[in-house]
Amino acid sequence: MTSHLILGGARSGKSRYAQTLAEAFDGDLIFIATGEAFDDEMAERIAHHRADRGPRWDTVEAPLALDEAIRARAAPGKLLLIDCLTLWVSNLMHAERDIVAATDELIAAMGDARGPVILVANEVGLGIVPDNALARRFRDEAGRVNQAVAAAANEVSFIAAGLPLRLK
Amino acid sequence: MTSHLILGGARSGKSRYAQTLAEAFDGDLIFIATGEAFDDEMAERIAHHRADRGPRWDTVEAPLALDEAIRARAAPGKLLLIDCLTLWVSNLMHAERDIVAATDELIAAMGDARGPVILVANEVGLGIVPDNALARRFRDEAGRVNQAVAAAANEVSFIAAGLPLRLK
Amino acid sequence: MTSHLILGGARSGKSRYAQTLAEAFDGDLIFIATGEAFDDEMAERIAHHRADRGPRWDTVEAPLALDEAIRARAAPGKLLLIDCLTLWVSNLMHAERDIVAATDELIAAMGDARGPVILVANEVGLGIVPDNALARRFRDEAGRVNQAVAAAANEVSFIAAGLPLRLK
Numbered sequence: 001m002t003s004h005l006i007l008g009g010a011r012s013g014k015s016r017y018a019q020t021l022a023e024a025f026d027g028d029l030i031f032i033a034t035g036e037a038f039d040d041e042m043a044e045r046i047a048h049h050r051a052d053r054g055p056r057w058d059t060v061e062a063p064l065a066l067d068e069a070i071r072a073r074a075a076p077g078k079l080l081l082i083d084c085l086t087l088w089v090s091n092l093m094h095a096e097r098d099i100v101a102a103t104d105e106l107i108a109a110m111g112d113a114r115g116p117v118i119l120v121a122n123e124v125g126l127g128i129v130p131d132n133a134l135a136r137r138f139r140d141e142a143g144r145v146n147q148a149v150a151a152a153a154n155e156v157s158f159i160a161a162g163l164p165l166r167l168k
Numbered sequence: 169m170t171s172h173l174i175l176g177g178a179r180s181g182k183s184r185y186a187q188t189l190a191e192a193f194d195g196d197l198i199f200i201a202t203g204e205a206f207d208d209e210m211a212e213r214i215a216h217h218r219a220d221r222g223p224r225w226d227t228v229e230a231p232l233a234l235d236e237a238i239r240a241r242a243a244p245g246k247l248l249l250i251d252c253l254t255l256w257v258s259n260l261m262h263a264e265r266d267i268v269a270a271t272d273e274l275i276a277a278m279g280d281a282r283g284p285v286i287l288v289a290n291e292v293g294l295g296i297v298p299d300n301a302l303a304r305r306f307r308d309e310a311g312r313v314n315q316a317v318a319a320a321a322n323e324v325s326f327i328a329a330g331l332p333l334r335l336k
Numbered sequence: 337m338t339s340h341l342i343l344g345g346a347r348s349g350k351s352r353y354a355q356t357l358a359e360a361f362d363g364d365l366i367f368i369a370t371g372e373a374f375d376d377e378m379a380e381r382i383a384h385h386r387a388d389r390g391p392r393w394d395t396v397e398a399p400l401a402l403d404e405a406i407r408a409r410a411a412p413g414k415l416l417l418i419d420c421l422t423l424w425v426s427n428l429m430h431a432e433r434d435i436v437a438a439t440d441e442l443i444a445a446m447g448d449a450r451g452p453v454i455l456v457a458n459e460v461g462l463g464i465v466p467d468n469a470l471a472r473r474f475r476d477e478a479g480r481v482n483q484a485v486a487a488a489a490n491e492v493s494f495i496a497a498g499l500p501l502r503l504k
Contacts, residue, residue, distance in 0.1 A: 011311020127295020127463020143347020179479020295463020
C-alpha cells in the first residue's frame with residue numbers, strides 16, 4: 001500500500017497537514033505516537049496534540065518498536081499515522097539501540113503493510129552546526145533515517161508554513 | 169488586493185527578493201520596518217538595509233502595531249512591504265503582548281487592504297531544538313504566525329540562495 | 337560549460353546526490369575537497385567520504401584557493417565536484433581572507449571552465465539565531481556565498497532527505 005513521508009521543521013504545520021491528509025481516508029484512523037513525556041513541557045505538548053485530534057482517532061504509543069506497532073495494526077481499511085520519526089530516533093539513542101537495524105525493520109514493516117502509512121519527521125539539519133557532540137550525532141542519525149525512509153516511501157512532501165512542496 | 173508572504177532563512181536573499189518584486193509595482197512604495205535597534209549590530213543592519221533600498225522608498229517603523237500601520241497606509245497605487253514578521257513576533261514577546269490576537273488583527277488588516285501587501289518572514293524551525301526555553305517559545309510563536317499568515321495570503325514563496333520556490 | 341549548485345542541510349544526502357549526478361558523466365571525475373582535518377571527528381568524516389567515493393575519483397584538496405584548483409583542472413572531458421563551499425567559507429574566515437573577493441574569483445573560474453562543475457553547499461540559515469557573534473557572522477558569509485554562486489550557476493537544486501527540488 002502507499003506510504004507518505006511528511007517532512008518539516010518545528011511548528012511548520014507538518015502534523016496538522018498529515019492529520020488532514022489522513023482524515024480524507026474512508027476507514028479507521030490509528031495514531032502511532034513515538035513521543036514520551038520526559039518532562040512537563042513535553043507532557044503538555046502530547047496532551048494538546050491528543051485533544052486536537054478528536055474522537056475519530058485511536059492512539060497507541062510506540063516509543064521504540066515502531067515496526068511491531070505497524071505489523072500489529074496495518075490492514076486494509078485502516079490508516080496508520082506515525083508522528084514522529086525524529087522523536088523515535090531520539091528514543092532509540094537514549095535506549096542505546098542500533099538505529100540502522102531499527103530503520104531497516106521499520107522500512108520492511110512499511111513495505112509489508114496492507115493499508116496506507118503516513119510518517120511525519122522533522123528536518124533538523126538546516127541550522128548552524130550544534131556546539132555539542134550529542135546534538136551533532138542526533139542530527140546525523142535523524143538525517144540518515146529521513147533519507148532511508150524517503151527512499152522507501154511512495155510519496156514525500158516538505159511542509160513550510162503549513163504548505164506542501166512535493167519531493168516525490 | 170493581493171498579499172504575498174516571502175519566507176526564507178537568514179541571508180537567504182528573501183528581503184532582496186521581496187524588494188525586487190515590489191519595485192516592479194507602478195506606484196508608491198512603502199517599507200514598514202518592524203526592526204528596532206536594540207544594539208549596535210542591529211543598528212548597523214537597519215542602516216545598511218535602508219541605504220540599500222534607495223530613494224524610491226518611504227520607510228515607516230512599526231515594531232508592534234502592524235495592523236494600524238497597514239490600515240493607515242494601504243491604498244490603491246501604494247504597495248506595502250513589511251519586513252519582517254519574525255522580528256515583530258520577537259517585539260511582541262518582549263512587550264508581553266497577546267500574539268494570537270495581534271496575528272488575527274494583522275490578518276484582518278491584510279484582508280481589508282486595497283493595495284498590494286508583501287510580507288517577509290524568517291523560517292527558524294529547521295535546526296536542532298534550542299537549549300533554552302525562551303528560544304523554543306520564540307520558535308513556536310514564529311512558526312504559528314507563519315502558518316496563519318500563509319493560510320491568509322494569496323501567494324507564498326520560499327526563498328533559498330536568492331531563488332524562489334512557490335508554495336502557494 | 338554547465339555549473340550546478342547543490343544546496344542542502346547536514347545529512348540531507350546532498351553530497352551523495354551530487355556524486356550520483358557526477359557519475360553519470362562520461363569522462364574523468366575530480367573531487368575537490370575543501371575540508372581540512374582540524375580534529376578527529378572531522379578526520380573520520382573525510383576518510384569515510386573518500387572511501388565511499390571509490391576508485392573512479394581523483395581527489396585534490398583545496399581548502400582556500402578554489403579558483404586556482406578549478407583553473408588548473410577544468411577541461412573538456414573532466415567533471416569537477418567541489419564539496420563543499422560552506423567549509424571553504426569557514427576556512428577563509430579562519431585564514432582572515434577577503435570572502436567577497438574570493439567568491440568573485442571562484443565565480444570567474446566557474447565561468448571560464450570548459451568542463452562541467454558541480455558545487456555542494458550547506459544551507460545553515462534556517463534555525464534560531466545563534467548565540468555567539470562568530471556563528472552569526474559565519475551564517476551571514478555562508479548565505480551570501482550561496483546567493484552569489486546560485487546567481488552565477490546554470491542550475492541550482494535544494495536537497496531534502498536525499499530528494500531534489502529544482503530552484504533554477
